[in-house]
Amino acid sequence: MQFKLPLFPEQASKIAPQVDALYLFLVLVTTFFSLLVALLILFFAIKYKKAPGRKAEQIHGSTLLEIIWTVIPLGISMVIFLWGAAVYFHIERPPANAMQVYGVGKQWMWKFEYPGGQREINSLHVPTGRPVKITLISQDVIHDLFIPAFRVKNDVLPSRYTSVWFEATQPGTYHLFCSQYCGTKHSGMIGEVTVMKPEEFESWLESGKAEGSMAANGEKLFQQFGCTTCHRPDSGARGPNLEGLYGRPVRLQDDRVIVADDNYIRESILNPNAKIVSGFQPIMPTFQGVVSEEGLLQIIAYIKSMGEQQGQPLNNRSTPTQIRDSEVPNIQQQMKQNSKQKPSGKQP
Amino acid sequence: MSTAITAVQPQVMPAKHYLNDNYGIRSWLLTKDHKRIAVLYLISITFFFFIGGLFAAMIRLELLTPAGDLFQSDTYNKLFTMHGINMIFFFLIPSVPAVLGNFVLPIMVGAKDLAFPKINLMSWYLYIGGALFSLATMVSGGVDTGWTFYTPLSSGFVRTHVILMAVGILIVGFSSIFTGLNFIVTVHRMRCPGMTWGRLPLFVWSNYAASLIMVLGTPVLAITLILLALERGFHIGIFDPALGGDPVLFQHMFWFYSHPAVYIMILPGMGVISEIITCFSRKRVFGYFFVAFSSIAIAVFGFVVWAHHMFVAGVSVYSAMVFSLLSFAVAIPSAVKVFNWTATMYKGEVSFETPMLYAIGFIGLFTIGGLTGLFLAALGTDVHIHDTYFVIAHFHYVMVGGMVMAYIGGLHFWWPKMTGRTYPEGWAKLAALITFIGFNLTFFPQFILGYLGMPRRYHSYPEEFQVLNVLSSAGASVLAVGFILPLIYLLWSMRYGEVAGPNPWKATGLEWETSSPPPTHNFEMTPVVTTEPYAYGDEEGTVVP
Numbered sequence: 001m002q003f004k005l006p007l008f009p010e011q012a013s014k015i016a017p018q019v020d021a022l023y024l025f026l027v028l029v030t031t032f033f034s035l036l037v038a039l040l041i042l043f044f045a046i047k048y049k050k051a052p053g054r055k056a057e058q059i060h061g062s063t064l065l066e067i068i069w070t071v072i073p074l075g076i077s078m079v080i081f082l083w084g085a086a087v088y089f090h091i092e093r094p095p096a097n098a099m100q101v102y103g104v105g106k107q108w109m110w111k112f113e114y115p116g117g118q119r120e121i122n123s124l125h126v127p128t129g130r131p132v133k134i135t136l137i138s139q140d141v142i143h144d145l146f147i148p149a150f151r152v153k154n155d156v157l158p159s160r161y162t163s164v165w166f167e168a169t170q171p172g173t174y175h176l177f178c179s180q181y182c183g184t185k186h187s188g189m190i191g192e193v194t195v196m197k198p199e200e201f202e203s204w205l206e207s208g209k210a211e212g213s214m215a216a217n218g219e220k221l222f223q224q225f226g227c228t229t230c231h232r233p234d235s236g237a238r239g240p241n242l243e244g245l246y247g248r249p250v251r252l253q254d255d256r257v258i259v260a261d262d263n264y265i266r267e268s269i270l271n272p273n274a275k276i277v278s279g280f281q282p283i284m285p286t287f288q289g290v291v292s293e294e295g296l297l298q299i300i301a302y303i304k305s306m307g308e309q310q311g312q313p314l315n316n317r318s319t320p321t322q323i324r325d326s327e328v329p330n331i332q333q334q335m336k337q338n339s340k341q342k343p344s345g346k347q348p
Numbered sequence: 349m350s351t352a353i354t355a356v357q358p359q360v361m362p363a364k365h366y367l368n369d370n371y372g373i374r375s376w377l378l379t380k381d382h383k384r385i386a387v388l389y390l391i392s393i394t395f396f397f398f399i400g401g402l403f404a405a406m407i408r409l410e411l412l413t414p415a416g417d418l419f420q421s422d423t424y425n426k427l428f429t430m431h432g433i434n435m436i437f438f439f440l441i442p443s444v445p446a447v448l449g450n451f452v453l454p455i456m457v458g459a460k461d462l463a464f465p466k467i468n469l470m471s472w473y474l475y476i477g478g479a480l481f482s483l484a485t486m487v488s489g490g491v492d493t494g495w496t497f498y499t500p501l502s503s504g505f506v507r508t509h510v511i512l513m514a515v516g517i518l519i520v521g522f523s524s525i526f527t528g529l530n531f532i533v534t535v536h537r538m539r540c541p542g543m544t545w546g547r548l549p550l551f552v553w554s555n556y557a558a559s560l561i562m563v564l565g566t567p568v569l570a571i572t573l574i575l576l577a578l579e580r581g582f583h584i585g586i587f588d589p590a591l592g593g594d595p596v597l598f599q600h601m602f603w604f605y606s607h608p609a610v611y612i613m614i615l616p617g618m619g620v621i622s623e624i625i626t627c628f629s630r631k632r633v634f635g636y637f638f639v640a641f642s643s644i645a646i647a648v649f650g651f652v653v654w655a656h657h658m659f660v661a662g663v664s665v666y667s668a669m670v671f672s673l674l675s676f677a678v679a680i681p682s683a684v685k686v687f688n689w690t691a692t693m694y695k696g697e698v699s700f701e702t703p704m705l706y707a708i709g710f711i712g713l714f715t716i717g718g719l720t721g722l723f724l725a726a727l728g729t730d731v732h733i734h735d736t737y738f739v740i741a742h743f744h745y746v747m748v749g750g751m752v753m754a755y756i757g758g759l760h761f762w763w764p765k766m767t768g769r770t771y772p773e774g775w776a777k778l779a780a781l782i783t784f785i786g787f788n789l790t791f792f793p794q795f796i797l798g799y800l801g802m803p804r805r806y807h808s809y810p811e812e813f814q815v816l817n818v819l820s821s822a823g824a825s826v827l828a829v830g831f832i833l834p835l836i837y838l839l840w841s842m843r844y845g846e847v848a849g850p851n852p853w854k855a856t857g858l859e860w861e862t863s864s865p866p867p868t869h870n871f872e873m874t875p876v877v878t879t880e881p882y883a884y885g886d887e888e889g890t891v892v893p
């Protein structure tokens with residue numbers, strides 16, 4: 001048995017000291033009130049111990065005291081609430097420039113893939129000084145990615161992407177746990193996070209170079225599954241052109257406008273009829289059970305890269321479906337008319 | 349009101365009471381007497397408490413070493429699942445309401461029985477029915493979903509008897525719905541002359557509040573379990589995304605019941621504490637109205653905080669904020685109660701009989717349990733400690749440090765009323781002390797473990813967590829002694845205990861004005877209430893110092 005008795009996990013991310021500060025404040029509040037109650041009880045127990053000749057003084061209560069001990073705890077808890085919410089916003093919102101890593105959880109292992117195509121199992125390498133965002137999906141049940149040294153965790157759902165982000169500060173190796181009970185080997189679904197200096201990380205990435213980047217592999221799948229038969233940039237295409245789709249608003253048949261993020265694209269592939277793009281027929285077949293979770297991530301990486309490569313401005317989009325927010329009001333009418341006709345290539 | 353004169357004379361058992369009114373197994377199994385039904389419940393939940401405790405002991409044994417070497421992973425997973433299910437559904441939820449509430453609530457309001465005696469008996473049969481399903485599940489291999497049954501793990505992946513167990517919980521759920529219904533109607537319709545709402549004992553108020561939750565919340569659990577069974581049995585897609593469902597929907601539905609269920613468990617316990625503190629301080633409760641009203645506030649707020657179990661389950665940041673805010677709000681009425689109990693001791697005549705020791709233990713441990721809830725309600729810290737041992741420690745402080753202490757305290761308090769005899773005070777004090785020490789030793793280290801990052805439901809764990817786990821297991825063995833002792837001496841006292849007399853604590857309240865044990869119809873004549881509750885001091889004039 002190791003006779004270590006630490007009270008805190010290591011602080012290895014930028015957010016860790018902030019979480020710990022709030023935690024310490026809470027420890028302070030808890031200690032104060034617990035001691036207050038305990039000492040009062042002890043004091044009353046000794047001072048007002050039953051003794052012959054002394055009678056209890058009957059007091060009915062005091063509205064003033066009731067107000068005081070309602071308002072003060074309320075005030076303190078509002079401080080904790082606001083502080084907690086501020087830290088949470090930080091934890092939940094990845095910065096735009098974060099380095100992307102993709103993670104797939106399955107009973108009972110973690111698989112990670114980098115945009116360059118490098119892959120790892122139950123092990124994750126990240127650089128210091130750079131925000132890293134891990135987009136997560138589960139292949140089966142709900143898991144949860146938890147890195148105590150970074151003070152972050154998030155459930156890994158089988159139905160949609162969630163994410164965890166952090167900026168590591170201390171090189172070293174740290175625990176990575178699954179903290180949502182997921183069946184037999186839940187406690188074996190653990191791994192290691194290795195934090196490296198940026199240069200070391202770059203050379204690590206270099207050494208792990210795979211056959212192709214995620215986007216390149218995604219392109220292969222795109223061909224293989226015949227997506228190209230419908231999704232082509234030309235005018236005769238039966239499906240919308242996907243170039244530049246990522247991150248743009250999309251108008252749906254029911255006139256809702258939705259931003260095309262990872263989850264939207266995933267849903268479009270697995271459950272195409274859930275949200276029909278305005279101006280198109282619901283002819284796309286489902287790929288549920290056909291494309292693996294890793295494959296989906298690669299296809300998404302490919303769709304993402306399509307826009308970047310072309311660098312196309314939005315009004316060159318060849319479908320009537322993707323629109324700029326500012327365009328929404330004036331083209332509303334036009335869209336309605338269009339949607340009655342068959343989709344027809346380029347828009348004037 | 350009983351006077352001091354009776355206290356000096358040796359007490360004699362009443363000639364006729366509910367225990368000797370009738371003999372034979374039929375007279376028990378077909379009884380409509382709320383007191384006998386309470387005794388039936390007492391026996392059955394005690395059985396489940398010790399079964400659940402046995403599972404806990406096995407869990408703590410396994411966690412002595414980092415490696416998962418004592419049990420197989422699947423076995424371990426079944427152990428913590430069955431521990432949770434037994435303790436929550438078959439012990440904690442019925443504990444105070446179905447045993448103590450059943451026994452004293454009708455007497456407290458001056459009624460002959462609950463409003464629906466036959467339904468009351470049916471509640472117990474439903475409990476037993478559910479319990480048989482639970483036992484059948486255990487015997488045929490158990491379940492390994494965790495007591496939370498999260499989907500799609502439970503609906504599509506595990507290969508244990510989920511449906512069997514779900515049916516058991518469904519049935520026992522109806523038992524608590526009927527108990528709640530019975531209490532609500534009794535409090536509304538069966539109060540004796542003079543027993544106004546403002547004179548109801550706080551135990552009645554808190555059981556009333558808990559009953560509201562039982563009636564309104566439990567059906568949601570029933571629906572959730574039925575949907576789960578439909579998906580598992582007939583592949584109807586509700587929660588499993590592979591079938592077109594949404595796994596997070598399950599969590600919303602499950603916690604919509606299971607968070608309020610926390611209050612089903614703790615509110616009646618709080619009622620016990622109010623009774624005990626006033627009695628052993630010989631004082632009116634401080635702020636009667638605020639203590640009574642805070643029970644209702646807890647019941648209402650308790651329904652709108654469920655998503656605080658889901659801050660990292662992919663809910664939007666804004667809904668997380670709302671649920672965090674509401675969770676802080678629900679903490680306030682509990683704090684108000686703690687302050688009022690403490691203030692009740694102020695300028696009282698405090699004495700330290702066993703029930704009081706448990707009550708004081710309750711206040712201390714519940715305060716810690718409640719305050720550590722703030723760590724989990726605060727979004728920033730919850731992300732880190734969610735699903736770790738911190739959560740385990742937190743809810744055991746509330747459920748065991750709070751609720752079980754209140755239940756055992758209440759059992760000692762009303763034991764003379766239930767059996768007509770007193771328990772051995774020395775042994776009882778010792779047991780209370782052992783429980784308190786053992787409890788803290790078991791669960792305090794788990795707060796630290798949790799912050800260090802040890803996830804819950806781990807069969808094996810990294811080596812650096814061992815010291816704290818060993819401490820916790822050591823504490824558990826002390827705690828076990830604290831729980832087994834009362835079982836022994838309470839049984840012993842039924843035969844050898846001193847005869848208690850109608851009011852051994854010289855407490856106020858209608859239940860102390862009838863004989864111990866009470867007659868089958870509780871009172872010789874329908875009582876009439878003329879004083880406010882907890883009118884301590886009024887009778888004191890007759891005491892010769």
Ligand SMILES: [Cu+2]
Nearest residue numbers: 178180182186
């Ligand atoms: Cu897991």
Ligand SMILES: [Cu+2]
Nearest residue numbers: 607654656657
């Ligand atoms: Cu809750």
